[in-house]
Amino acid sequence: MDSVDDVALDCPYCGEVFCILVDTSYESLDMVEDCSVCCRPIHVTMKFSGGEMVFLNAEPG
16 A cells, blocks of 8 residues: 555645645644745644545644
8 A cells, every 4th residue: 555645735825726745654744834836834734544534734834
């Protein structure tokens, strides 16, 4: 099973959608990722179960 997936994020600043690569083998991830369109920081929280995302929150960082 591949543990790296693309995850689409909606930027809370500019509204554009962009993808990031995440390792789904972790139970949860808490990180800051810059929007690839407007370059502003986004605080991203994700939770996984069995390699599937069960929670995603993206808010201004």
